[in-house]
Amino acid sequence: MTLILCVWVLLPIYLLIVNSLSTPEEVIAFPKRFFPSFNVASLEFFAGFSGIVKALQSSIIVATITMVLSILIGAPAGYALSRFEFRGKTTFRVLILMTRAFPLPLLALPLAIMFIRTGLDDTMFGLALVHTMLALPFSVLITFSLFSGIPIELEEAAWTLGCNRVQAFTKVVFPLILPGITASAVFAFVISWNEVFAASVLTIENRTLTAFLLQSLDVSPMHLKFAGGFVLVMPALIFIFAVRKYLFSMWGIANR
Amino acid sequence: MKNPIKTLLMVSLTASIVTSVTQADTLFWSTQAKPVEESQAMRDQVLANAGQAVDYQPSDPGPWLTRLNAELEAGKGTIGLLGALHGDFTSMNPDNLVDLSSVDLGSADVNKTFTDLGMLGTSEQKYLPWMQATYIMAANKKALEHLPDGADINALSYDQLISWSKNMAEAAGEPKFGFPAGPKGLKHRFFQGYLYPSYTNSVVRKFASDEAVVAWEKFRELWSYTNPGSTNFSFMQEQLLSGDVWVAFDHTARLANAFNQQPDDFIAFPAPAGPTGRGFMPVIAGIAIPATAPDQVAAKELVAHMLKPETQIATLRATNFFPVVDVELPADMPAAVRISGAAIATMSGSADANPGLLPAGLGDQGGKFNQVFVDSFERIVLAKQDIRAVLDDQKKALQAIMEKSGAPCWAPDAPSEGACPVE
Numbered sequence: 001m002t003l004i005l006c007v008w009v010l011l012p013i014y015l016l017i018v019n020s021l022s023t024p025e026e027v028i029a030f031p032k033r034f035f036p037s038f039n040v041a042s043l044e045f046f047a048g049f050s051g052i053v054k055a056l057q058s059s060i061i062v063a064t065i066t067m068v069l070s071i072l073i074g075a076p077a078g079y080a081l082s083r084f085e086f087r088g089k090t091t092f093r094v095l096i097l098m099t100r101a102f103p104l105p106l107l108a109l110p111l112a113i114m115f116i117r118t119g120l121d122d123t124m125f126g127l128a129l130v131h132t133m134l135a136l137p138f139s140v141l142i143t144f145s146l147f148s149g150i151p152i153e154l155e156e157a158a159w160t161l162g163c164n165r166v167q168a169f170t171k172v173v174f175p176l177i178l179p180g181i182t183a184s185a186v187f188a189f190v191i192s193w194n195e196v197f198a199a200s201v202l203t204i205e206n207r208t209l210t211a212f213l214l215q216s217l218d219v220s221p222m223h224l225k226f227a228g229g230f231v232l233v234m235p236a237l238i239f240i241f242a243v244r245k246y247l248f249s250m251w252g253i254a255n256r
Numbered sequence: 257m258k259n260p261i262k263t264l265l266m267v268s269l270t271a272s273i274v275t276s277v278t279q280a281d282t283l284f285w286s287t288q289a290k291p292v293e294e295s296q297a298m299r300d301q302v303l304a305n306a307g308q309a310v311d312y313q314p315s316d317p318g319p320w321l322t323r324l325n326a327e328l329e330a331g332k333g334t335i336g337l338l339g340a341l342h343g344d345f346t347s348m349n350p351d352n353l354v355d356l357s358s359v360d361l362g363s364a365d366v367n368k369t370f371t372d373l374g375m376l377g378t379s380e381q382k383y384l385p386w387m388q389a390t391y392i393m394a395a396n397k398k399a400l401e402h403l404p405d406g407a408d409i410n411a412l413s414y415d416q417l418i419s420w421s422k423n424m425a426e427a428a429g430e431p432k433f434g435f436p437a438g439p440k441g442l443k444h445r446f447f448q449g450y451l452y453p454s455y456t457n458s459v460v461r462k463f464a465s466d467e468a469v470v471a472w473e474k475f476r477e478l479w480s481y482t483n484p485g486s487t488n489f490s491f492m493q494e495q496l497l498s499g500d501v502w503v504a505f506d507h508t509a510r511l512a513n514a515f516n517q518q519p520d521d522f523i524a525f526p527a528p529a530g531p532t533g534r535g536f537m538p539v540i541a542g543i544a545i546p547a548t549a550p551d552q553v554a555a556k557e558l559v560a561h562m563l564k565p566e567t568q569i570a571t572l573r574a575t576n577f578f579p580v581v582d583v584e585l586p587a588d589m590p591a592a593v594r595i596s597g598a599a600i601a602t603m604s605g606s607a608d609a610n611p612g613l614l615p616a617g618l619g620d621q622g623g624k625f626n627q628v629f630v631d632s633f634e635r636i637v638l639a640k641q642d643i644r645a646v647l648d649d650q651k652k653a654l655q656a657i658m659e660k661s662g663a664p665c666w667a668p669d670a671p672s673e674g675a676c677p678v679e
Contacts, residue, residue: 024517028498049292050299105318112326122334200319201326204283204334205311213292215316218440220291221513222494228292 016233019226027223042227055212056235058124059193062208065128066192067185070135075181077136078143079169083152096137104134108201115202122204130198135188142187146180147173182246186239193236209235281309282554285324286339288387288541289575290314297574306561308554317344324546328352333548336555338383342373342540345383347620354545355380359556364563365582370540377617383542386562387577389508390538391445392599393525394492394515399502400523402427410602412528414454414474417503421481424502433482434501437633438490442507444629445537450505450527451475453535453612453668460676461669463654464647471530472636472643479637487638496522507539508600512576512592519591526603533610535668536603540614541577610668617663628654654678 019027020043021036046052080086081093111130112121120126150173158168192208199211209232217228289298295314303310315323320340327333338345338353345353357380370385395409402423403409407416421433437443448459455471456462483489483501492504493513504511505527514522527536543562545555561567568579569586576592578600585593604611618625628650635646655678665676 028494030498045292045296049296105322108319108322109326109329112323113330116326116330116332197319200315201323204313204323207313215319216290216292216295216314219491220293224292 013233013237016226016229019223020230022223022226024221024223027226042223043230045224046227046231051207051212052209052231055207055209058203058206059209060235062124062128062131062199063189063192065125066131066135067188069128069132070139070188071181071185073132074136074139074184075143077140078145079147081140081144082147093141096140099133100137104195104197108198111198112201121202122206124203124206127199127202127206127208128192130202131192131195132188134195135191138187138191139184142180142184143177146177150176179246182243186243189239190236280551281311282336282551282558283334284310284312284337284339284558285320285335286312286314287317287320287341287344288314288339288577290316294575298571302562302567302570302574306558308557310558320344324348327548328546331548333546334550335546336549336551337558338544338546339386339541340544342542342614342616343622345374345542345544346376346616346618347622350376350378350380350382352547353382354547354549354552354555355382356384356545356556356559357381359384359559361560361563364565364568366563367580370542370580373540373614373616374542383544384559384563385580386541386543387568387571387575388538388540388580389577390536390600390603391442391450391505391507391527392511392596392603393503393505393527394496394511395504395523395525396496396499396502397521397523399424399432409523409525411606411608412525414478414528414530417528418474418478418481421478421503425481428502431481431483432502433478434489434492434495434504435479435482435486436489436492436504436506436510437486438488440490442490442510443633444626445507445539446505447629447633448615448626449537449612450535451530453537453610454528454530454532457532457610458669459612459615460654460658460665461672461679463678464651465679467531468647469643472632472647474530476637476643508578508592508596509576511596512590515592515595516590519595522595524595524599526599526606529606529608529610532668533608534603534606535610535612537612537614539577540580612668613666615663616666618657618661619663621657621661621663624657625654628657651678 015032018033018036021038021040022033023037023039023041026033026037026039077096081089115121115126120129154172155168158172159165163171194210196210196214199208200215203211213228213232217225220228284303289295295312298312303312317340321344324335324338327335367385370388371381374381374383374385376382399420400409402420404416404419404423407420412420421431424432435443435446451471452459452463452468455474456465456467458465462468483495485495485500489495489501491510492501492506493511495501496504496511496514497517511524515524527534543559545552545559549555562571563581565579565581565583568581568583572578572585572593573590576596578597585597589597603609615622615625631653632646632650635641636643658675658678662675664674665672669676
C-alpha cells in the first residue's frame with residue numbers, strides 16, 4: 001500500500017524531472033527514457049527568462065504573508081468555534097465556507113476596481129489579502145477540529161495550577177496543536193502558490209511566479225512545459241520538505 | 257519557528273510597500289505572443305530597442321479583459337498599450353480606446369483593409385493592425401506517398417484530403433490526420449473560414465442550407481480518418497513532431513515549431529478547396545491604447561515603433577505572425593517563415609481562392625458566434641446527431657446573435673442591409 005502511494009506521488013514528479021533534463025527531441029520521443037540525459041538547456045532557458053527571479057520572490061513573499069495572516073486570523077476563529085457557545089455559531093461556520101462559493105473570476109473585477117481606488121493594487125500585501133480569504137475557510141476548519149481534539153480538561157487543569165486563559169493556551173494547548181497549525185499553514189502556502197486568476201488581474205509589476213508562468217506554459221512547446229513545471233513545483237516541494245518534521249510529528253512519527 | 261516568520265513578515269511587508277511605489281515603464285498588456293519563448297523574444301528582440309522601457313506582459317483573455325475593465329471602471333490605469341486579436345477589440349466599447357490617427361507612422365505602409373477594420377465602425381482609428389497570420393495545412397513527408405493518384409498537394413480538394421487520410425489510416429494502421437479540436441484548439445475558425453466558404457460561399461446566410469449539410473457530411477467523413485485524440489489537440493505542432501499525426505490543419509504560429517525544429521521533415525500547403533472555392537481567412541492582431549493609459553505620448557511612440565518595418569520583421573521572427581506593413585523580408589528568416597510563407601502565397605494566389613474576412617460588427621456577441629460553430633461540431637461530429645436537425649436548431653441561435661448585434665454580412669457572404677440574415 002505504502003509502495004503504491006509512494007509511486008502515486010513520486011512518479012509524476014520523477015517524470016517531470018526526467019523530462020526537464022532532456023533535450024526537446026527526447027521529450028517528444030516515445031517510448032520515454034527512464035534516465036535523463038542531463039541536458040539543462042530547457043532549464044537554462046528559464047534561468048535566463050527575464051523577470052523570473054522577481055516573480056519567484058513575489059510568490060514566496062505573498063505565500064508567506066498569506067500563511068501568517070491565515071493562521072493569525074484562522075486559529076483564533078477555530079479556537080472560538082471549538083470552545084465557546086455563541087449565537088449564530090452554525091451560521092458562522094456555513095458563512096466561512098461560503099467565501100469559497102463565489103468563483104474568483106466573478107470577484108476579481110470588483111476587487112480590482114476597489115484595489116485600484118484604495119492603492120492596494122499591484123501590491124503583494126493586497127494579493128496576500130485575497131489569498132488569505134481563499135485560505136481562511138481551511139485554516140478555520142482545520143484548527144477548529146484540532147482544538148476540539150484537545151480535551152478542555154487539560155486547559156482547566158492548567159487554570160487550577162495558576163495559569164490564566166492566555167498562559168494555558170500558550171503553555172499547554174499551543175504546543176499540542178503546533179503540528180496541526182503547520183499543516184494548515186502548508187495548506188495556506190500552497191493555495192496562495194497555486195492561485196492564478198487573482199494574481200494575474202491584481203498584480204502587474206509584482207506578479208507571482210504562477211501568474212507569470214502558468215498562462216504562458218500551457219501554450220508553450222512540450223520541453224518548456226516540463227521545465228516550467230519543474231520551476232513551479234520545486235520551490236513548493238522544498239518548502240514542504242523544510243517543514244516536514246512538524247507534519248511528521250502530527251502523524252505520530254518520531255521527531256527528526 | 258515563530259521569530260523567523262515574524263522577521264520574514266516584516267521584510268515582506270516592507271518590500272511590498274517599497275516595490276509598489278515606483279515604475280514608469282510602458283505596460284504592454286497582450287493576449288498574443290504568450291508562449292514563453294515568444295514573450296522572451298518580444299522582450300529581447302522587439303521591444304529592447306523601442307527607445308523606452310517596456311514591460312511586456314502576456315496573459316489569458318480572461319484576466320486580460322478583467323484587468324482592463326477594472327482600470328477603465330476605476331478611471332485610473334497602468335496599462336499603456338493593448339495587444340490583442342481583432343475579435344477581442346470588437347467586443348470592447350470603442351469609447352474606451354484612444355484615437356490613433358495622430359500616430360506618426362513615418363514610412364510604414366500599413367495594409368488598408370486591416371486599418372479599416374481597426375476603425376471598429378467609428379470614424380476614429382481605434383486600433384492599428386499589429387501583425388497577421390492565417391491557417392494552413394502541414395504534412396510530414398512520410399505522408400506524401402499516400403497521396404491519392406492525380407492529387408496536387410498545392411491544389412487539394414476536400415474529397416482528395418479525405419481519401420488521402422483514408423490511405424494513411426490504412427497504411428499506418430491508425431488515423432493520421434489531425435485537427436485542433438482540443439479545449440484551446442481553434443476549430444471554430446476552420447468551420448467559419450474554411451469549410452463553410454468552401455462549400456456554401458457563405459458563413460452566416462447559408463448556415464443551415466443544403467450545401468452546409470453536404471459540408472458537414474464531408475467533415476464527418478474526414479473525422480472518421482482523424483486521430484481520435486484530436487479532441488485533446490490544441491497545438492498541432494506537438495502531434496506532428498511526436499508523429500501521432502502526419503497531416504494537420506492549424507494556425508501558422510501553432511505549426512511553426514514543427515517547421516523550425518525539423519525543416520526537412522515537414523511541408524506546408526494550402527487548405528483544401530470545395531465546390532465554391534478554396535476558403536481561407538486571416539488572423540489579425542492589433543494594438544490600441546486604453547483611455548486610462550498613464551502616458552499616452554509614450555504609448556503612441558510605442559505604437560509607431562511596433563509598425564516600423566524592421567520591428568515588424570523582428571516581430572515575425574519572435575512570434576511567427578507576419579507583417580501588416582509593406583516589407584522586404586530578408587533571406588535568413590527562420591524555416592517556419594519560409595515554409596509557411598510559401599504556402600500562404602500559393603493559397604492566396606490560387607485560381608479558386610475564396611478569401612473570407614474576420615467576423616466584424618458582432619461586438620460582445622463574438623464569443624457566442626464562435627460557440628454556435630463549436631456546438632454544431634460537437635453535436636454533429638462527436639455526438640453523431642442528425643445534421644439537418646442540428647443546423648435548424650443552431651440556426652435559431654445564430655439568427656438571434658446576428659439580430660442582437662445588428663452586424664451586416666462580411667465576405668464571402670453577399671452584403672446586406674442591416675443585420676446579416678440567416679436564410
